[in-house]
Amino acid sequence: MTHDPIAITGVGLVTAIGIGNQEYFDGLLSGHNGVTSLADRTDGDVTPDENEPVDGVWVGAPITAFEPKKYVRPRKALKVMCREIQIALASAHLALEHAGIEGPLTDDGALSPSRVGTVYGSELYYTPPADLVDSIRSSVDESGEVMLSDFGAAVRRDVMPLWMLKFLPNMPACQVSIAINAQGPSNTLVAADASGPNALAEAISYLQRNLADLVLCGSSGTRIGALRLAYHGDLPTVQRGERSLEHTAVAHGREACGVVGGEGAASLTLEPLTRAQQRGATVMGIVSSIASRFVAAESIRSGTYSGELHPKHSKGSAPALKLAIQATLEQADLTADQIGAVVSHAVGELGMDQAERTALAETGINAPLVAPYASLGHTGAASGMIELATAALITANNQVPPTRNADLAAEDCFLQTPQFLKQPHVLALSQTCEGAATAAIISQP
Incomplete structure (x- = not known):
């Protein structure tokens, strides 16, 4: 069976070198550098002490200009969104805006909510240490040891009841669907670095099986969360040596110096080419x-x-x-x-x-x-x-x-x-x- 080609009609990006597709692409063209000291981060996670050397886990590429209240409605929903969910939602809004689609969708609009799908790539999201500080402190005995037997009760007492919703891997797709009133097929793919491309493949299948007229797909992630850095040992932490900060992130390097962490999110709007042309959309590219x-x-x-x-x-x-x-x-x-x-x-x-x-x-x-x-x-x-x-x-x-x-x-x-x-x-x-x-x-x- 032959299928109508799948068109990309909207791109939304939230990155360390730009928020929005034009700002991001201009940043790439100009060689803009997003790598800096994590003392510059604005997400409320752990930062180095004032006199601590900027090396190892303190080198990263944080998004410093992100304002979640600009994208999240109602604002009280921020209480159940970790950083990765917030930037995923922002990228979704940017992609829809770029595609010329206004949300939230309504039944009397040109695009039926039941014919719009969402599929996102994701990963395990880790809480910032600050969320658990009070629980840990109240579990310390007189000798300074953390009593694990007391920690569970402390968490139930000190952490807000909806805390877990902030960090579930399927919440980017969920929150995007709620925000734009998308009622079509929805799914989450958790496959590390390949999560986004797998989400794209899933999104294409929705369109080819005629389950949706438009699918919003994307992914979000981070490698600068403090608890993730403490928990995972999958990639080597960067070792600067004599390198300046701007020369620490090296792709295809001649020598090993470790991996610089960053954070980001991206979303694409996908629709059959014929439909995109009928509504006068600008086609960015075709998924061949x-x-x-x-x-x-x-x-x-x-x-x-x-x-x-x-x-x-x-x-x-x-x-x-x-x-x-x-x-x-x-x-x-x-x-x-x-x-x-x-x-x-x-x-x-x-x-x-x-x-x-x-x-x-x-x-x-x-x-x-x-x-x-x-x-x-x-x-x-x-x-x-x-x-x-x-x-x-x-x-x-x-x-x-x-x-x-x-x-x-x-x-x-x-x-x-x-x-x-x-x-x-x-x-x-x-x-x-x-x-x-x-x-x-x-x-x-």
Whole structure:
């Protein structure tokens, strides 16, 4: 069965280098740097002491200009939204505005609420330490030890009853649906860095099965939350050495220096091309193909998975990326030389970045790379969707942005200066540490 092509008609981004698609893309083109000291963060999470060195966990790319009250209605709903949910909702509103759609939807409008779907990529959301401080303090005995047997009762007494709703992974899709009155199919995909692309694949299926006329899909994430940093050891913390702050986030680096955390959210509005044209929408790009593959990373197969700077076995999976790229080329009936640019998923981890370069070389793709990580840090579950949004903006603007710190990249990497898009197809990649990989081709209409 042939399907109407799927058009991207709206893009919404909330990032460390810009809020809104134009501000974000201009930031990429100008080489704007979002990496700074977490002393500059505005989300209320932990910050370094005044005289503490800015290294390791204190280096990050926070969103400093975000005003949640501008996007959340009613404002009392903020009480049940963590930071990641707030920025997801903001990105959704920006995408709808960009697509020329006013919300909330009504039954007598041009777009029926029952025909609008929402699907979001997500991850585990961690509470800021401040939420639990009172409970911890009241559980400390006379010797200064935390009595875990007292902690449960303290939490029930000190933490607000709706606290858990702030951190459930399915709440971005839920809150977006409520905010815009979308009553169509809704789902949440939790697949680490690949969450966003998997959400895109799900959204496309809604449209192709005629379950919806328009789907809002996106993802949000962070790698600078204090409790996440304390709990996870999946990626090495950045070690600055003699590097300046602006040179810490390096994509496809020649040497290992660790991963800079960031935060962000992105949303896309998707609809069948014919419908988009009928309502006079501006089409940013066409989703020509998307594929997901899994081949376990070497560190998973060997049982030596760690967050060390120089692990014994590598993360990421060149075979999975290669299979995903080949599948997208086949689905779109394209050859490698028809790819005009690649939006890279490089995150500053040597093994994962090398896996991507290997997969590109083995599939014959020799297009310039754009690595948003170098400007935004690693945004977790948001990263894959931000890369897809970047691909759509490249096709819409016919420009390939540069990548910051390209002079520190490996020799076999094609990070280049700004240029016009020479072929009408952009490949967006994503992968997880464990070996999941996605590839999508966004084409000019």
